[in-house]
Amino acid sequence: MAVLESGFDFEGPAMFKVQQHFDDDKVNRDQIHSVIRDQFHGEPIKNRIRPGMKIAVAVGSRGIRHIDFIVHTVIDLLHEFGAKPFIVPAMASHGGGEAEGQRKVLGNYGITEETMGAPINASMETIDLGTVDGVPVYFSKTAFESDLIIPVCRIKPHTDFKGPIESGIYKMLCIGLGKHKGASTIHSAGYAAFPTLIPNAGQLIIDNAPVGLAVSVVENSYDEVENVYVIPKELIPTEEPKLLQKAKHLMAKINIDPIDLLIVDELGKNISGEGMDPNVTGRSPVPGVPFEGISTIHRIAVLDLTEETHGNATGIGMADLTTKRCFEKIDLPVTYANVLTAGLFESAKIPVMLENDREVVGVGLKSATLVPPKVARVVRIKNTLHLSEFWVSEIIAKELSDNPKFTVTNDIQPFRFNQDGNFSW
Structure with missing residues (x-):
């Protein structure tokens, strides 16, 4: 035929x-290290991290430039503070929606227990944190039982909905750390609900789980790191929308x-x-x-x-x-x-x-x-x-x-x- x-x-x-x-503004690896270090040692971040704390560092499945270096820097700083960091995959259903698949996704980015010097707990188990806008919010049991949660993410325009908050900290909290069950439940509400559901669900998690701060990357048009922003939890509602606008301008x-x-x-x-x-x-x-x-x-x-x-x-x-x-x-x-x-x-x-x-x-x-x-x-x-x-x-x-x-x-x-x-x- x-x-x-x-x-x-x-x-x-x-x-x-x-x-x-x-626009080609960017920071190199040495500058990334200095920026993160300076922000961790400044107010109001350093007093949140105490010796002996079990700290969940949430890492997603996106191909963020220097993601392994950024995570390694965070892990090293937490060790310096005397904390006990571990890594939690925050990638919803990616990696086939299975723990070993998600470990493999992290490994592809150079993030392993050996390279990071920290254990990885890829459990898919969740707990029910409550209901927002009629939608149940599920959250990683492993992260919830930690003493502090630090999402490491990129803030950028979302591919399938538009609002003041799109891809970033709130989305990682309620979808990435919602694991397969939480992501499925949030998505069942439909993308039309996301402009309000994502920030509302994310805020419920911030208010009820031990989220302490977020390490957020904005990239420039060359897929390089424009800068890294360490944001205490109480400033996330005001800072994430500002960084989204910057990311949109640079895209x-x-x-x-x-x-x-x-x-x-x-x-x-x-x-x-x-x-x-x-x-x-x-x-x-x-x-x-x-x-x-x-x-x-x-x-x-x-x-x-x-x-x-x-x-x-x-x-x-x-x-x-x-x-x-x-x-x-x-x-x-x-x-x-x-x-x-x-x-x-x-x-x-x-x-x-x-x-x-x-x-x-x-x-x-x-x-x-x-x-x-x-x-x-x-x-x-x-x-x-x-x-x-x-x-x-x-x-x-x-x-x-x-x-x-x-x-x-x-x-x-x-x-x-x-x-x-x-x-x-």
Whole structure:
């Protein structure tokens, strides 16, 4: 059966590598260490940590830059204070919703008992803390029974809802530390409830569990750490919304509009909670999410999964096209554990699947626009997290030549495929 009337042969446009320029304020590892240390030794943090305290350091499943170094720094400081820190995975249903799977996720980021010098308690057991907005709030029993809880997280725009508080401290408390049961229960309320449910549930936890402070990262547009903020629990309600606004201002976008075909080399949970960030693509499994400054994209092709996602293909349903090799890497039980917990079935739907990159691009070009493929508006990115350098077709390159936000380089490539039909550049 012919997929395309004229077959998969096409003359693609010449592709130009471009560099996109963003605010590049950041802190390096030495500065990260100093910033965290100074804040831990200052008021009002140091008096919260006493010798002998069993302190739960909550760590999630996101690919935060320098996350292992940040956690190690926190653990070392707690040891200096004479405390007894241990690590609790705060990742809801990720890792297949199982303790060993969550240990493995942490291990992928270099966070093990050996590297951190602290035990990891990955128990999935929860307790019922009460009810908020008609929804039961479950919380990690291990964390609750500690003397102090310190979430280590990133504050950023959420992929599937908008509000004054999105991804960050409150979400880690009520979803990440809610474990599989708590996350499922919160998600059963639906994303429309999240703008109020997440802060209300998170505040219930702060008021009733031994949360002491949070170590929060904001990243810049280059996926680097803009800064680290150590926030005492009483300031979380006022400081998290401020840091969210900063994160939104710093977030990278493609800044090209429209796009006929967006080629995404890789998708994964280490890139975004939705595999490829809807704040970049404008495609969310939740209808009606108001994204700002998003390009009009007619077709999206995803070529592969990241190694770090370990088969979790959450978000693949937001693509129009994918390859057979990408599909064969999908771990369905792991993916389903994630999307069923979130109640976002659209995220796991399989796009049109073709044999290789050549077929995917051919179908994408011929279905996205009525113009010949050679003059189509094509953008090829590695993933939605790294947008400082990518490829654009010639017609876009010409438009960007006078744009101060971009540099069009002399690196030009034709569409080339190897003998397996996959990109060779």
